[in-house]
Amino acid sequence: MTATSLPAAEPVLEVDDLRVELRTPRGPAHVVNGLSYTVGPGETVAVVGESGSGKSVSVLALLGLLPARVATVTGRAVLQGEDLLTMSSDRLRQVRGPGAGMVFQDPMTSLNPVLSIGKQLIEGIRAHSDVSKEVARRRAADLLGEVGLPDPERALDRYPHELSGGMRQRVVIAIALSNSPALLIADEATTALDVTVQAQIIDLVERLQADHGTGVIWITHDLGVVAGIADRVLVMYGGRCVEDGTVDDVLEHPAHPYTRGLLGSLPDLAQPLVDGRVPDLTTVPGLPPPPTDLPAGCVFWPRCPVRSDPRCETEQPPLAVLSPGSGGLEHRAATWCESGADR
Amino acid sequence: MTAVPTPGGTPAAPTPGSPIVTRPVRPRWRETLGLLARDPTAAIAAVVLLAIIVVAIFDTAFASQGPNEQDIANRLQSPSWSHPFGTDDLGRDILARVILGASVSLKVGFLSVGLALVVGTLVGLLAGFYGRWVDDVLMRIMDMLFAFPAVLLAIAILAIRGPGTSNTVIAIAVVYVPIFARVTRASVLGVREEVYVRASRSVGASDLRLLTRHVLPNAAPPIIVQTSISLAFAVLAEAALSFLGLGTQPPNPSWGLMLAEGNEFINRAWWLAFFPGIAIVVTVLCFNLLGDGLRDVLDPRQRTLMAGGGR
Amino acid sequence: MVLVGVSLIVFSLIHLVRGDPVRLALGTRYSQETYDALRHRNGLDLPLVQQYVTWVGRALTGDLGVSFRSGGTVTSLIGERLPATLTLAFAAVFLALLIAVPLGTVSALRPRSFIDRFATVISQIGISVPDFWLAIVLILVFAGTLGWLPTGGYVPLTEDPLGWLERLVLPAVATGVVSGSVLTRFVRSSVLEAMGSDHVRTAQAKGLPERQVFTWHVLRNALLPLVTVTGVQLAYLLSGVVVVEIVFSWPGLGQLALQAVRSRDYPVLQGAILLFALVFLVINLLVDLLYSRIDPRIRR
Numbered sequence: 001m002t003a004t005s006l007p008a009a010e011p012v013l014e015v016d017d018l019r020v021e022l023r024t025p026r027g028p029a030h031v032v033n034g035l036s037y038t039v040g041p042g043e044t045v046a047v048v049g050e051s052g053s054g055k056s057v058s059v060l061a062l063l064g065l066l067p068a069r070v071a072t073v074t075g076r077a078v079l080q081g082e083d084l085l086t087m088s089s090d091r092l093r094q095v096r097g098p099g100a101g102m103v104f105q106d107p108m109t110s111l112n113p114v115l116s117i118g119k120q121l122i123e124g125i126r127a128h129s130d131v132s133k134e135v136a137r138r139r140a141a142d143l144l145g146e147v148g149l150p151d152p153e154r155a156l157d158r159y160p161h162e163l164s165g166g167m168r169q170r171v172v173i174a175i176a177l178s179n180s181p182a183l184l185i186a187d188e189a190t191t192a193l194d195v196t197v198q199a200q201i202i203d204l205v206e207r208l209q210a211d212h213g214t215g216v217i218w219i220t221h222d223l224g225v226v227a228g229i230a231d232r233v234l235v236m237y238g239g240r241c242v243e244d245g246t247v248d249d250v251l252e253h254p255a256h257p258y259t260r261g262l263l264g265s266l267p268d269l270a271q272p273l274v275d276g277r278v279p280d281l282t283t284v285p286g287l288p289p290p291p292t293d294l295p296a297g298c299v300f301w302p303r304c305p306v307r308s309d310p311r312c313e314t315e316q317p318p319l320a321v322l323s324p325g326s327g328g329l330e331h332r333a334a335t336w337c338e339s340g341a342d343r
Numbered sequence: 344m345t346a347v348p349t350p351g352g353t354p355a356a357p358t359p360g361s362p363i364v365t366r367p368v369r370p371r372w373r374e375t376l377g378l379l380a381r382d383p384t385a386a387i388a389a390v391v392l393l394a395i396i397v398v399a400i401f402d403t404a405f406a407s408q409g410p411n412e413q414d415i416a417n418r419l420q421s422p423s424w425s426h427p428f429g430t431d432d433l434g435r436d437i438l439a440r441v442i443l444g445a446s447v448s449l450k451v452g453f454l455s456v457g458l459a460l461v462v463g464t465l466v467g468l469l470a471g472f473y474g475r476w477v478d479d480v481l482m483r484i485m486d487m488l489f490a491f492p493a494v495l496l497a498i499a500i501l502a503i504r505g506p507g508t509s510n511t512v513i514a515i516a517v518v519y520v521p522i523f524a525r526v527t528r529a530s531v532l533g534v535r536e537e538v539y540v541r542a543s544r545s546v547g548a549s550d551l552r553l554l555t556r557h558v559l560p561n562a563a564p565p566i567i568v569q570t571s572i573s574l575a576f577a578v579l580a581e582a583a584l585s586f587l588g589l590g591t592q593p594p595n596p597s598w599g600l601m602l603a604e605g606n607e608f609i610n611r612a613w614w615l616a617f618f619p620g621i622a623i624v625v626t627v628l629c630f631n632l633l634g635d636g637l638r639d640v641l642d643p644r645q646r647t648l649m650a651g652g653g654r
Numbered sequence: 655m656v657l658v659g660v661s662l663i664v665f666s667l668i669h670l671v672r673g674d675p676v677r678l679a680l681g682t683r684y685s686q687e688t689y690d691a692l693r694h695r696n697g698l699d700l701p702l703v704q705q706y707v708t709w710v711g712r713a714l715t716g717d718l719g720v721s722f723r724s725g726g727t728v729t730s731l732i733g734e735r736l737p738a739t740l741t742l743a744f745a746a747v748f749l750a751l752l753i754a755v756p757l758g759t760v761s762a763l764r765p766r767s768f769i770d771r772f773a774t775v776i777s778q779i780g781i782s783v784p785d786f787w788l789a790i791v792l793i794l795v796f797a798g799t800l801g802w803l804p805t806g807g808y809v810p811l812t813e814d815p816l817g818w819l820e821r822l823v824l825p826a827v828a829t830g831v832v833s834g835s836v837l838t839r840f841v842r843s844s845v846l847e848a849m850g851s852d853h854v855r856t857a858q859a860k861g862l863p864e865r866q867v868f869t870w871h872v873l874r875n876a877l878l879p880l881v882t883v884t885g886v887q888l889a890y891l892l893s894g895v896v897v898v899e900i901v902f903s904w905p906g907l908g909q910l911a912l913q914a915v916r917s918r919d920y921p922v923l924q925g926a927i928l929l930f931a932l933v934f935l936v937i938n939l940l941v942d943l944l945y946s947r948i949d950p951r952i953r954r
Contacts, residue, residue: 065855096861104859109852112871114878114950123870124860159950175860487659490931492893495911499927502915575782582784583897587912599784606790606901613794620787628782 011038012182012215013062013100018075020054020061020239022291029291032058033239034075039183039215044206046230046247047219048262052288054239055219059185061085063100064092080182097128101176105188107168111160117144117171118156121178128179143174147204166197170204177208184209185217190225202229223262227251232329235259238289238299241319245331255322255333257306298334309336385636388629395626399446437614440596441622447597448626451508451590452577455515460570462516463523468554468562470524471531482528485521493518493576494583501589511590515580519573526569530562564641568634575630582623598623660935661713664928665706713928719921728925731910736929738808739906743895745822746830747888753834755880758841759873762849773838780835785894789828789901796824806902825902829894833887840883841876848876878949885941889934 020032032054039045047055060066061073062084077084079099084092096102104110112120121140122133131139137156144152147170160168169189176184186205190198206229209216218229226233227247234244235256243256254260286303295301297313304312311317319332470481488496497514504510534557543553578598584590585599593600598619605616712718718728761770797805804821811818848854849872857871896908903909907926914922946952 060855063859065858093861093863096859098861102856102859104852104856106852110856112853112857112875114875115870116950120857123857123862123866127860127862127866161951172856175856179861483659487663490660490934491663491927492890492896492930492934494893494896495908495927495930498896498911498915499923502918502920502923579782579784583786586784586786586897587900589915602784602787602790616787616790616794620784620791623784623787624779624782627784628779631778631782 011040012043012080013039013217014076014078015062016076016078018058018061018077019073020057020066021072022057022066023070023072024292026292030294031239031291032061033294035236035239035241037234037241037244039217041182041215042209042213043232044209044216044218044230045232045234046226047217047234047236048221048223048226049236050221050288052291053236054291055236056187058236059102059187059217059219062185063096063102064089065102094128097124097179098181100183100185101179101181103169103172103176103184103186103189106192107165107172108192110172111168113160116157116159117163121156121171121175124175124178140174140178143178144171146208147171147174147177148200149174166193166200169193169197169201173201173204173208177212177214180212181214183215183217185219187219188221189218191220191222198225205229223251235262238294239291240299240316240334242300242335243333244319245322246329249323249329249331253323253331255331255337256300256335257304257337258300259333261305306337311336382636382639384632385639388632388636391625392629392633395445395629396449398442399449437601437618440601441598441618444596444598444601444619445622445626447508447591447595448578448581448599448623451512451515451581451597452574455512455581456519456570456573456577458512458516459519459523459573460566463520464527464566466520466524467527467529468531468559471528471562472550472554472558478528481524485524488517489521494580497580497584498587498589501584506589506592508591508595511581511584514584515577518580519577522573523566523569526565527562530565531558534558534561568638568641571630571634571637575627575634578623578627578630660931661710661928662706664924664931665709718925718928721922722917722919728921731922732907732925732929735905735907735910737810738904739892739895739899739908740933741811741822742825742829742899742904742906743888743891745826746891746895747833747884749826749830750834750837750887751880751884754837754841755877758838759845759876761838761842762845762876765846770842773842777835777838780831780838783831785828785832786897786901788831789825789898792824792828793901806904808903808905821902825898825904828901829891829898832894833891836887837880837883841880844876844879845872848872851875878945881945881948882941885937885944889937892930892934 015038016036018032018035019030022029022031035054035058037045047058049055057066061071062077062079064084066073073085075085079095082091082095084095087095111117118137118140121143122136125131125136125139126133141152141156144155149155149167149170155163155171160171163171169192173189184205189205190201193201202225205216205218208214216229218225220226230247232244233247233250235242235250235258237258243250243254243259250259251263254263289295289299289302297311297315298304298317301307301312307313309317317334317336319334322331322333324330466481466485470478491499496518497511500514500517501510504513543557581590581597582599582602585597586603588600588603591597591600593604601619602616605612605614605619608615709719716729718732721728721731724731757769757773761767761773764770793805796803803824804817806825807821809817809821853875854867854871857867862870895906896911898904899906899908900912907929911923911926911930913919914926
């Protein structure tokens, strides 16, 4: 099952059968095992999963940010008509920035502590367009204003440690957007921030996305964020996609036992909900399988509370279409379970 | 003027966010030895050191000629089968003297580091455990001692007390006390607030019991590593002081003294100064390698002062 | 605070000597007048507390007493020797950095490569070699066998620049090798750490050229703490200088201190040790100041 129904416009990014293998002291780790998805212009795809599900590695692999000595990446990842995985390292460097910008999890460490904010913005701008320092500086100030930093002109001369976490993350976003990328990848971009700041950052990204028509990959383990920001959801487990579809389909009619566990819709799996909050992922008991030692059958089988089909123990269920879905997007899940618990 | 900054080797504050250890982790000897055995460099270093120590203990059994036996007819002989390391200006066998020198150097090394270990650890324990003014007073004194270049401090002490082996031991020990005090104090600070220590205190355990049962065993790994590294530098320091004529006195051969004697004949008989030097390098290298290996196994957080800090 | 302690320790030096230091120094044949004059000039005829106050007071104005031997002031004796020692110390640190920075960086960039293993072995041996033995071997090889360089001595830079350099090379190598080894290991681990930090990934994600990522985001960050470590090394290196000076007949403070020990010239020894401690403290202070200037996290 590989055919994906395309959104109306040409996709910004088309990932097909992405696989990442890391060399570790304990043997090869199969971190990403055949991941396929597309991101359309102006669309936000949320990639959800626990830590260790391979979601961060899958996006780092796209931009060639994994150490080449330990990582083997195969598959196809076409960004604006060019395959990221086969292009030269020099071309890839040119794509980082104007093609795809990236925002990382921890704003406390993702900026260089000994360089000024301005320097870090300007070097990114000047790496891709041949402009004078003055022009780049003006553009940098504009960017800081756009992401909502007060007094952007003066902020250019400040150092990361002088800013709060939320402000730093705005700077990182400004850097990611400084070359007007077609795709923005946010890797747990709000996880390290407190809730009010989280909301501000999400608003900011949504606004910028609407203004520029950027496609967004939003990696998170917070389902509350997903519901707020995503058009589509891709649930990752054990390095593969176990369920995807529109945000409404997946969150309201979860089919895979794992997704249902995440959402707390299986009473025997989830811990009781306190004050009606969307539960955190930690509510699924057990740990994800180590990528060096994946189960022979379904990746979720060791933790699965359902195990309705005997094949699950020895065979990986393929992604199957459950419904044509709303808005022209199929709802798919990799499970043989008699789903429709609440359909 | 506050404490001297030593990055990389700063007596680290208790690492925040380190997992809370709920019971004392004692150095597990068998496991440590097992891990060390898997680190070939450290294992070889340990074996060589053991060999040197055995040779030093049974010194006379390994030499054909007594170390102070003179044979003027055969003076300044280059290395040969009967004298593998050659002979010196008095016809004494260099190999025999290097072997005897091993026992002198190692004796001074072990005694001085042992002394520094006992005193320094005690100071560090008291300072770290009681904090406040005890800490202030003790550590300021340590800072003062730390402000002198190591060899110079030792020279000054020998200038007061006069040259000789036992005074060398004291001089080197004084130099190393502050280092052990700092390392111990840092470790103690790290474990003092751990849950099990507070738990023991809350059930009314005495200070002495807390210190010996809980704090010391957990502070031990960096101290053990520091001991190995300090032994390396103690051997070097003994050699330097003897070389200057302030340490071991003739006719007893210490490696440093042999170097000083050899230095006078350097252009006629290179082997006089060469072999004792090699002996120092091998011994010191082994202590250093063993220290590095122990650090990897025992002290992954690198709480020990960096090697260069000892000089 | 430390300074007061240091002065106390140095001051007590002369009083910890068993017996009368002046009598010990003068030997058996001296006149009572010489004895009294020396005692008086060095303030040894006063009560202890008053002695200390006088001594510190004089030391603050640059008067460290009079040599028991030559009768010259300790300050002038030290003043003659200080430039030679500082020259040697700085040359050694310069040499150490010259080796450590490139070697450590290349090792970090190619972990487990031949050059990394080579650097690891060499620096491990470098830390273990007694500097004065290395000095002897260097003299044997370069001055003796090869005859390229003089065996020792010192000429001021202003008199004979080439001779100055020729005589400086071997002592600087012998003194600097330990620091060079320590610094090589430090640079290696520091660069490795910097390469693994998050902000380097951010810089790569910006699409900066590799070279720019390396110089601005790896090397710059890795070398900042080197300032402090180098300062500490410079201070420790003073210890090595003492012994190496003897081997090369380098007319520095170390030699002066040792002569003072041998001839029981305690005021000179006191002065030399006080100065070493002072240089040590000043270097550390300067390093702190310098570091707070260059690291924006501390800069005010």
